[in-house]
Amino acid sequence: MTVIDPRLLSIHDFTYPLPAERIAPEPLPDRASSRLLVSRGGEITDKHFRELPEELPAGTLLIFNDTRVVRARLxxxxxxxxxxxxxxxxxxxxxxxxxxxxxxxxxxxxxxxxxxxxxxxxxxxxxxxxxxxxxxxxxxxxxxxxxxxxxxxxxxxxxxxxxxxxxxxxxxxLPLPPYLGRPDTATDAVRYQTVYAAAEGAVAAPTAGLHFTPELLDELQKQGFSTGHVTLHVGAGTFQPVKAEQMAGHPMHTEPMLVTSELLNQLLFHRPRPVVAVGTTSLRTLESLYWLGVGLLQGPAPAGSELLVTQWQPYEMMEFAASISPESALTALLSHLRAAGTDTLEANTRLLIAPSYKFRLVDGLITNFHQPESTLLLLVAALLGPGWRAVYDHALAHGYRFLSYGDSSLLLPGTVMGKGGPGAD
Known part of the structure; x- marks a missing residue:
């Protein structure tokens, strides 16, 4: 199979018709009542978000982004x-x-x-x-x-x-997405935050997490699913349109991320059981961890230097990384933290995930439906391959609500087929 350099991709190949009336202008009264499109190995079914525990693969570790949106618009x-x-x-x-x-x-x-x-x-x-x-x-x-x-x-x-x-x-x-075209309200002050938001710093919500309620989180725990938290402060660049003819001309924005050694150990000992990212920001954080580890294995970071995943790093380091397992990358990060005398990894990422990207730490994704010709849609296409079109065609044909306050999807590529139940090996 021919591997296409993602820098040569045209964003115009990743589009679909999105009528304005399909963009959800307000959140639903009940977070968990949103619809859930499940794509499992290419097979699509329609559920509601509160049914998520029955749809997750057995033994799943869910990773949430606990960033909190600041009232950054003055x-x-x-x-x-x-x-x-x-x-x-x-x-x-x-x-x-x-x-x-x-x-x-x-x-x-x-x-x-x-x-x-x-x-x-x-x-x-x-x-x-x-x-x-x-x-x-x-x-x-x-x-x-x-x-x-x-x-x-x-x-x-x-x-x-x-x-x-x-x-x-x-x-x-609150800096609501510009496509909503309205001022923020008292309802947004509650509903444009996840129920587990903790670390202030985002200027846009990690919207995949908006569907979770305390009751649903309790149910996931009762059914034996593991959870973990990372922090990636979502920047305004998440709304930045791609204007370049080819992706090589599109600069990715930088976003700060914080991950504890506890979470790194959790990921390390959870393998090879499935990891499902709650939202594209959690996914980018997890995959950035792998490339940070690869960078440390290539050469130790100078004392006091910034840890950064660049936009094209995975594609430029593909040959070097071929022999580096996710376990080795995570272990390198833990060694780096021990040497630095800290329990928290602070880094930045500009990672662009596009078709031809090979996922290292993530097996599945919970996410909303994204704008046409966006880097977030590129990420979905990287995970599902050409099957992303069937997912979006189905969502449009079956009345799903789109974008930040819209419905959700559980995307499981063909390698993750198990369904529901307690956290078994």
Whole structure:
């Protein structure tokens, strides 16, 4: 079989007709009442999400992304009264670390998207808000550097003792996907978060997890399924359209990820039983772990250097990685953490998963239905092969709801055929 270099792929080959009325504008009243399309070895069946425990392969380990969406969208006013929208993308100063940046007091600089910025000539724009205890507060934003598509914004606020995380919670809005075309509501404040969200930092929800309820999580545990958590802070780049003629011209965004040594050990000792990722962000994190391990085996990381999976690393290191098992890669990561004296792996990933990609740590995927001509659809096509079209054709023909607040799917390639039951070997 001919292996196509994914850099030569055209995104126009990964499209389908998506009528506007099929995009779910609101969440369903009950998270678990969403529909679940199950594709098992190419055979498609229609279920509801609460039936997931009966559909998972025996012995499955489910991996969730526990990132929490921050209220990263700020609506500021110019001195003349006009509105400017600031969408916080990533911290720049005094900290680039997301965790430290959210705890910063007094002032900080972030890279932002700016809406209605042409009328913002100079000087600060302002957001008036109230703190959690009802105290009046003010946030000022000054544009420091204008860059291609973004700007560096210096934020300062009073009371200065507030951490920036608290400023965003009180003054900001949830950054709903642009295709919803509406402001966020009180319902979104609850429903655009997973019930297990913990680590603040995402500007988009890991939407595959929105279908889980505490009751369903309890049922999975009762039936003997194992669960684990990773953290990948979803960036605004997840909505970035592919404009290049070939994928070689599309730059993937960088997203920070955190994984504990406990989770690495859990993955190591779970093998070779199936691992199912809850969402494309969990899947990209898991597969990035393999390539981080491969990188360490190729040559130890210099002290203090950033661990990063680049966009094309799997395709450029294919020959070197051919002899490296997932177990070896995970063991290399654990050795790296022990040498560094830490229990948490902090890294970044720009991994692009596209057809011809060979999956190392993931056997199946729970995910919503993605936009045409998107990198997320490329990922699904890499997992299912040409069968992705049958899945999307079926979903369109049978009334499934699409995108962030839409229905879900359980995608199990032909190698993962078992069904339901307790966590047996």
């Amino acid at each position: 609506l500021a006013r110019r001195p003349t009264g006009g509105q400017v929208e600031l969408f916080c993308l990533e911290p720049v100063a005094p900290h680039r670390s997301l965790e430290l940046a959210l705890q910063q007091t007094g002032q900080c600089t972030w890279r932002c998207l700016v809406g209605n910025g042409r009328r913002w000539k100079e000087g600060p724009v302002t957001v008036e808000f109230e703190t959690a205890d009802g105290q009046k507060a003010t946030l000022q934003a000054e544009r420091q550097v204008q860059e291609a598509g973004t700007a560096l914004i210096l934020f300062s606020w009073e009371p200065a003792a507030l951490p920036f995380a608290e400023v965003l919670r009180a003054a900001g809005h």
